[in-house]
Amino acid sequence: KSNLKGKHLLTLADLNSDEILQLIEDAVQLKKMQKEGKPHSYLSGKTLAMIFEKSSTRTRVSFEVGMNQLGGHALFLSRTDIQLGRGETVSDTAKVLSRYVDGIMIRAHEHSGVEELAANSTVPVINALTDDFHPCQVLADLLTLYEVKGELKGNKLAYVGDGNNMAHSLMIGCAKTGVHCSIASPKGYEPNPSIVELALEIAQETGAKIVVTNQPEEAVANADAVYTDVWASMGWEDEQEVRLQAFQGYQVNKELMSYAKEDAIFLHCLPAKRGQEVSAEVIDGPQSLVFEEAENRLHAQKALMVALMG
Ligand code: CP
Numbered sequence: 001k002s003n004l005k006g007k008h009l010l011t012l013a014d015l016n017s018d019e020i021l022q023l024i025e026d027a028v029q030l031k032k033m034q035k036e037g038k039p040h041s042y043l044s045g046k047t048l049a050m051i052f053e054k055s056s057t058r059t060r061v062s063f064e065v066g067m068n069q070l071g072g073h074a075l076f077l078s079r080t081d082i083q084l085g086r087g088e089t090v091s092d093t094a095k096v097l098s099r100y101v102d103g104i105m106i107r108a109h110e111h112s113g114v115e116e117l118a119a120n121s122t123v124p125v126i127n128a129l130t131d132d133f134h135p136c137q138v139l140a141d142l143l144t145l146y147e148v149k150g151e152l153k154g155n156k157l158a159y160v161g162d163g164n165n166m167a168h169s170l171m172i173g174c175a176k177t178g179v180h181c182s183i184a185s186p187k188g189y190e191p192n193p194s195i196v197e198l199a200l201e202i203a204q205e206t207g208a209k210i211v212v213t214n215q216p217e218e219a220v221a222n223a224d225a226v227y228t229d230v231w232a233s234m235g236w237e238d239e240q241e242v243r244l245q246a247f248q249g250y251q252v253n254k255e256l257m258s259y260a261k262e263d264a265i266f267l268h269c270l271p272a273k274r275g276q277e278v279s280a281e282v283i284d285g286p287q288s289l290v291f292e293e294a295e296n297r298l299h300a301q302k303a304l305m306v307a308l309m310g
């Protein structure tokens with residue numbers, strides 16, 4: 001039902017609340033159709049180019065399988081294999097790919113590079129993770145929360161950990177859908193203040209409460225969902241040792257989960273490091289929905305691709 005023709009998805013701020021909620025509804029329908037084996041070739045004959053500058057398991061496979069299930073085709077393009085890696089400009093790459101394909105998905109370090117790609121592309125560009133944002137992941141996260149709770153508005157999501165791309169996209173996605181969002185990060189690892197500002201602005205329209213704190217227990221108090229992510233993201237591996245020290249006390253374990261609601265769910269975008277940001281007991285325990293969440297990448301992105309490229 002969604003129609004986002006002619007749009008790009010660089011961050012969830014590109015969509016209004018209704019558009020996000022409709023995508024989630026569409027994802028529920030597409031998931032049902034796939035489970036029941038009903039054909040849904042809404043992108044028959046269409047091609048998605050997928051440019052990867054960083055590693056990926058879920059994103060690569062879910063986009064490729066998603067295109068396949070929708071009757072289309074996906075091309076895996078490693079940045080180093082295409083001429084972009086030898087210095088061809090982003091804008092020339094965008095203009096050339098636009099002549100061949102119906103959509104471009106990109107995972108890159110710099111968000112500004114993805115903005116430049118979108119500015120020069122005549123087909124929809126989907127951000128599949130940059131250093132600053134991961135909107136496709138949050139579509140799947142919201143879908144997961146929606147499936148469990150029956151609605152989004154009024155729930156509380158607590159994110160404990162690095163103020164990274166996940167923290168940023170969760171704040172925006174929650175603000176847009178009326179989900180209260182508390183972020184707890186150590187000093188020096190808080191989310192980008194200008195993105196917090198943007199989330200606060202968006203939240204005024206939906207009544208979502210956005211809180212940034214250095215206290216994990218405060219963030220998790222009474223939460224419906226507790227979320228975490230690795231302490232050293234792709235590109236920050238060199239800081240692994242320093243971060244291990246800085247993030248002491250920020251592990252999501254049974255003790256911290258006890259501050260959340262009794263029926264709270266645990267989410268993680270994956271890949272995870274057990275014993276660092278989350279204890280094995282929590283991520284492999286009964287409150288964890290991390291594999292449902294990973295599966296939902298497929299369904300949420302299928303809804304997104306149909307809306308953008310259908
Ligand atoms: N969550 C996520 O984006 O995983 P990948 O890095 O495996 O794509």
Ligand code: NVA
Nearest residue numbers: 164229233234269270
């Ligand atoms: N914050 C993590 C997310 C991985 C899906 C990273 O950027 O590496």
